[in-house]
Amino acid sequence: MSDTTAGQVLTTKDGKPLKAALARALRREKLRSLALIAPLLIFVLLTFVAPILDMLFRSVENSIVEDTLPRTVVALRVWDPKSGEVPDEEVFAALYGDLLVAVEEKKHTRLGSRLNYEESGISSLFRKTGRRVNRMDEAAPFKEQFIDADDKWGDVGTWQVLRQFAPPYTDGYFLSAFDAQRTSDGIEMKPEDERIYMLLFGRTLFLSIVITVSCLLLGYPIAFLLAALPLRTSNLLMILVLLPFWTSLLVRTSAWKVLLQQQGVINDFLVWTGLISDASRLVMINNQTGTIIAMTHILLPFMILPLYSVMKTISPTYVRAAKSLGANDWTAFWRVYFPQSVPGIGAGAVLVFILSIGYYITPELVGGTSGIFISNRIAYHISSSLNWGLAAALGTLLLVAVMVLFVVYDKIVGIDNVKLG
Amino acid sequence: MANTRGAAVKYDGVQKSYDGETLVVKNLNLDIPPGEFLTMLGPSGSGKTTCLMMLAGFEPATHGEIFLNDRPINNVPPHKRGIGMVFQNYALFPHMTVAENLAFPLQVRGVGKAEQSEKVQRALEMVELGAFGNRRPAQLSGGQQQRVAVARALVFDPELVLMDEPLGALDKQLREQMQYEIKHIHENLGVTVVYVTHDQTEALTMSDRVAVFNDGIIQQLSTPDDLYEDPQNSFVAQFIGENNKLSGKVIGVQGEECLVELDDGTQLKADRVNVSDVGDKTTVSLRPERVEFDTNTSMDNLVNGQIEELIYLGDHIRVRMNVAGNSEFIVKVRNRGEKRKLNVGETVQVGWALNDCKALDAVV
Numbered sequence: 001m002s003d004t005t006a007g008q009v010l011t012t013k014d015g016k017p018l019k020a021a022l023a024r025a026l027r028r029e030k031l032r033s034l035a036l037i038a039p040l041l042i043f044v045l046l047t048f049v050a051p052i053l054d055m056l057f058r059s060v061e062n063s064i065v066e067d068t069l070p071r072t073v074v075a076l077r078v079w080d081p082k083s084g085e086v087p088d089e090e091v092f093a094a095l096y097g098d099l100l101v102a103v104e105e106k107k108h109t110r111l112g113s114r115l116n117y118e119e120s121g122i123s124s125l126f127r128k129t130g131r132r133v134n135r136m137d138e139a140a141p142f143k144e145q146f147i148d149a150d151d152k153w154g155d156v157g158t159w160q161v162l163r164q165f166a167p168p169y170t171d172g173y174f175l176s177a178f179d180a181q182r183t184s185d186g187i188e189m190k191p192e193d194e195r196i197y198m199l200l201f202g203r204t205l206f207l208s209i210v211i212t213v214s215c216l217l218l219g220y221p222i223a224f225l226l227a228a229l230p231l232r233t234s235n236l237l238m239i240l241v242l243l244p245f246w247t248s249l250l251v252r253t254s255a256w257k258v259l260l261q262q263q264g265v266i267n268d269f270l271v272w273t274g275l276i277s278d279a280s281r282l283v284m285i286n287n288q289t290g291t292i293i294a295m296t297h298i299l300l301p302f303m304i305l306p307l308y309s310v311m312k313t314i315s316p317t318y319v320r321a322a323k324s325l326g327a328n329d330w331t332a333f334w335r336v337y338f339p340q341s342v343p344g345i346g347a348g349a350v351l352v353f354i355l356s357i358g359y360y361i362t363p364e365l366v367g368g369t370s371g372i373f374i375s376n377r378i379a380y381h382i383s384s385s386l387n388w389g390l391a392a393a394l395g396t397l398l399l400v401a402v403m404v405l406f407v408v409y410d411k412i413v414g415i416d417n418v419k420l421g
Numbered sequence: 422m423a424n425t426r427g428a429a430v431k432y433d434g435v436q437k438s439y440d441g442e443t444l445v446v447k448n449l450n451l452d453i454p455p456g457e458f459l460t461m462l463g464p465s466g467s468g469k470t471t472c473l474m475m476l477a478g479f480e481p482a483t484h485g486e487i488f489l490n491d492r493p494i495n496n497v498p499p500h501k502r503g504i505g506m507v508f509q510n511y512a513l514f515p516h517m518t519v520a521e522n523l524a525f526p527l528q529v530r531g532v533g534k535a536e537q538s539e540k541v542q543r544a545l546e547m548v549e550l551g552a553f554g555n556r557r558p559a560q561l562s563g564g565q566q567q568r569v570a571v572a573r574a575l576v577f578d579p580e581l582v583l584m585d586e587p588l589g590a591l592d593k594q595l596r597e598q599m600q601y602e603i604k605h606i607h608e609n610l611g612v613t614v615v616y617v618t619h620d621q622t623e624a625l626t627m628s629d630r631v632a633v634f635n636d637g638i639i640q641q642l643s644t645p646d647d648l649y650e651d652p653q654n655s656f657v658a659q660f661i662g663e664n665n666k667l668s669g670k671v672i673g674v675q676g677e678e679c680l681v682e683l684d685d686g687t688q689l690k691a692d693r694v695n696v697s698d699v700g701d702k703t704t705v706s707l708r709p710e711r712v713e714f715d716t717n718t719s720m721d722n723l724v725n726g727q728i729e730e731l732i733y734l735g736d737h738i739r740v741r742m743n744v745a746g747n748s749e750f751i752v753k754v755r756n757r758g759e760k761r762k763l764n765v766g767e768t769v770q771v772g773w774a775l776n777d778c779k780a781l782d783a784v785v
Contacts, residue, residue: 320479321512323499325526326577332500335525339516 056399059392062170065162068111069098073166081160086153092142099133117387118172119161125152173393197394200374201401207291207373208356214296215303215352216345223307223344227314241304249298253365256294260285260366286368294366295356302355303348310344346413354402374398427456427613428490428580430476435485437471445471447637449485453615455580458607460616462624463634464660472634473583473617478502489581500529505574505582505612509589511566513558519545519569520554526577544576545569547606564595571603575610584616588623600626621661625649633657649708654695655781658706665712665750667705668783671696679780681705685746690721691780702783709739709751711777714763720772726750727768738763744771 010018066073071094079087102108112126132149136142146153164182165172172182179195180187189195222241226234244252259265267281276282284290314337322332360375367373374394381391430453437446446468453459461469474480476487478499486493494502513522523541532540545551548568558566567587574582584603588596604627607614618624624631625645633640633648633656641653652658659666667689673680679693681703689705696703716723726744737753740763744750752771754763763769 315510315512317508317510317512318514320477320499321506321508321514322525323479324477324502324504324506324583325529325573326500326503327525327529328498328500331529335529336514340514 055388055392056396057392058389059173059396060169060171061389062165062172063168064111064114065166066168068102068107069095069162071095072098072162076159076163076166079159079163081156081163084156086143086147086156087159089141089143092146092153095146096133096136096138096142099129103130103133113386115161115165117176117390118165119157121152122158122161125150125158129153173389174397176390177393177397197374197377200372200377201397203288204357204374204398205401207288207295207371208353210292211295211299211356212303212349212353214292215300216349218296219300219303219307219348220341220345223304223311226304226308227311228316238308241301244298245301249361250365252298253294253362256290256297256366257285260290260293285366286371288367288371290366290368291363291371291373294362295359298362299352299355302351306347306351307341307344310347311341314340342413346409350406350409353405357402358398426580426611429453429455429488430581430613430615431488431491432472432476433486433488435472435475435482435487437468437475437480438483445637446475446482449637449639451632451639451642453613456611456613458604458614458616458627458629460618460624460628460631461634462618462621462631462660464619467634468637469617469632469634470585473585473615476615477504477506477583503577503579503581505577505579507570507574507582507584507587509586511558511570511587513566513569513573515558517557518554519550519556519558519561522558522569523554523573523576526573530577532577540576544572547575548572548602563591564599567591567599568602571606575606575612579612581613581615584614586618587616588618588620596623597626603627625661633660635660651694652706652779652781655704655706655784658779658781659784663709663751663753665707665709665744665747666784667707667745667747667750669703669705671699671701671703671780674699678775681780683745687724687745689724689778690775691778692776694779695781703780704782704784705778706781707773707778710737710753710755712752712771712773714752714754714769714771716770716772721775722778723770723772725768725770728763728765731763731765742771 012018012021072091075091075094076087079091099108102111108126108130109123112123115126116123129146129149136145136149152158175181175187177197179190179198181190222237226237226241229237257264261267262281262283262285264285266284267276270276271278271281284293318336318340319332322336323329327335357373358375359373360379363371363373364376364379367376375398378391378394378398381387381394430451432449432451435446435449436444438444449468449472461472463469471480475482478494478497482495486495488494489502489504513519514525517525520538520541523544524537527537527540541554542551545554548571550565550568550572553561553565553569558569561569567590570587574584587603588599591599600623603614607627616624616627625648628645630642630644631648632642635656641648641657643651643653648657648661652661655666658664667681667683669681669683669687669689671679672682672688674693674696677693679691679696681689681691683689683705691703691705713720724744726742728740728742729748730741732739732741735756737755740752740754741748742750742752
């Protein structure tokens with residue numbers, strides 16, 4: 001059988017090379033599988049991947065200046081922002097022409113609010129100038145007329161901002177996300193009192209780690225018990241673990257408000273028992289404590305389930321074997337059981353950490369000001385300040401941070417060691 | 422056993438119940454002398470594994486006392502009993518290498534590093550796996566894992582080693598090979614071995630003595646040949662080896678012999694093992710290889726039967742006959758290459774000696 005392959009090429013019945021025929025058959029099989037997943041793939045691409053990519057792209061996209069003021073942008077290229085002087089008449093003439101069109105299309109206010117992110121006051125400048133531009137005299141020099149309309153046109157700073165954000169792509173959002181800014185001297189950190197995002201990133205990471213560790217400490221013994229109990233009892237206990245899953249997230253978070261607030265159940269009880277005085281009721285909500293307690297509770301099942309599914313596969317004979325070999329209960333657990341449960345710890349920790357780093361509702365409701373996460377700030381920029389570019393930059397940073405942590409985790413623990421069941 | 426360094430084990434009136442209602446082990450009394458290879462043999466649910474687990478310390482005895490070298494061990498936790506154990510699925514720690522697995526019992530005993538590696542290497546060489554120390558258990562074949570498990574149970578020089586169906590997961594050929602290896606290790610080291618299995622061949626091959634368990638009771642405790650030649654009751658006769666059952670009634674007793682009338686009226690002379698008096702119902706047990714076709718009138722029992730089926734098995738031929746109303750009567754004929762032909766449907770006379778058929782308790 002095998003000796004026929006030595007010299008000659010194997011062929012199919014009709015003489016074609018067997019290797020090619022097999023490859024063709026395999027390719028058809030692959031195409032078929034692709035066709036089967038195609039609807040889902042297209043759906044995910046259109047509704048998930050594409051919007052995310054679009055959103056990420058907004059963090060660098062900045063075509064609004066060029067689109068709204070095309071002639072001004074061209075004219076400004078020859079102006080030296082470090083000269084300390086306002087650009088000359090030619091630029092103002094171009095600005096007049098651009099603004100006429102922009103006011104007609106009502107685009108100048110949008111540009112105003114965009115540039116207002118970079119320097120406050122520009123929004124009102126554009127609105128004010130927009131009202132005046134139609135009444136300007138085309139014969140007289142525009143420079144004086146503009147400065148007359150608003151002093152800010154005579155301010156070099158305004159023009160520096162315009163010039164700086166003229167290109168279609170910008171690193172301004174990312175700089176803001178890093179609490180940095182670009183001045184005429186280059187990039188520098190914002191003044192101490194204006195920095196916020198790095199603090200929020202740091203707090204988000206720190207609280208996520210705290211929440212992950214508390215979930216592990218609380219979840220490990222429960223998962224251990226679940227895996228050790230006979231099936232009937234463990235099923236009942238499992239229902240108790242899963243019960244929170246079937247309750248709305250909002251309801252659970254609100255319940256924590258009721259429990260933790262200063263006039264809440266826990267404080268009332270402690271005062272009643274006399275452990276604390278009425279005057280020194282504990283502050284457990286609207287701060288980091290509230291965020292940690294509520295989120296640990298909410299994310300606990302995500303730690304317990306992977307732990308349980310891994311522990312379920314660890315045969316009790318291993319511990320017995322360890323004991324028969326002379327190990328006491330603790331050694332048997334620590335040297336034999338625990339190492340085998342590490343994949344579950346890995347899976348649970350990654351799951352809880354990644355979920356908590358992007359958590360939004362719970363910190364919003366119970367976090368106060370000291371317990372909010374970076375995601376709350378992103379949500380604020382998406383829905384209130386409408387600074388989508390900055391929101392996108394912050395989101396991109398968060399995504400990159402998670403991916404970096406994931407790679408670090410892979411290096412230390414190894415992704416192969418993560419097991420969900 | 423001359424070079425023995427094994428421990429003596431004694432079960433004294435031990436009972437075990439899991440639910441407080443039914444006894445899994447009923448009043449077990451068993452003396453195991455130092456250095457013996459004792460096998461607990463029985464069908465599943467017969468209580469043999471429970472007996473082993475009580476000895477290992479994983480199940481508490483609900484009544485009675487277990488002694489190890491005359492020391493009661495009921496209140497000694499498993500890790501202080503110093504008993505080596507080989508588990509059914511080996512229970513090699515998957516996150517440790519073979520060498521680490523073997524070093525584990527030495528580490529927890531605080532043995533020095535140098536002595537550890539020396540003992541580990543010696544134990545690995547004993548099971549001919551000297552070069553495999555750095556492998557993970559998952560990288561070994563079933564037989565190699567089995568040997569590692571044996572080596573791990575022996576590396577800390579226990580006086581007593583328990584084995585809980587250790588060969589169950591191996592294929593037939595490997596199982597037979599391992600049987601001899603374990604037997605040789607036992608002979609070389611002189612440790613006491615308590616071995617649990619449901620495989621009677623394994624029990625007969627390896628053991629000094631076999632305790633046949635059924636229903637929480639030791640049915641018979643004897644050497645392998647005694648078990649086969651002189652079963653004390655129908656269960657043992659049935660469980661060990663192949664066996665023809667003929668049910669009937671005792672109609673005459675004379676010393677150690679008795680006369681049995683089978684259900685169809687045939688009369689047989691049998692060894693009186695487990696019947697007391699005339700009128701007792703009985704099951705006569707007869708090994709298939711003790712039945713002869715070359716009959717002569719000096720034989721104690723001569724019966725006619727019809728051949729129903731012939732099965733050729735190489736070294737012997739299995740003949741299924743209808744004898745005395747029992748159509749499952751098996752006769753094994755050694756294949757001597759003779760021309761003697763047996764034909765299906767033929768009625769022939771078969772005969773056997775009195776000592777080969779035992780009158781045992783009646784099977785209900």
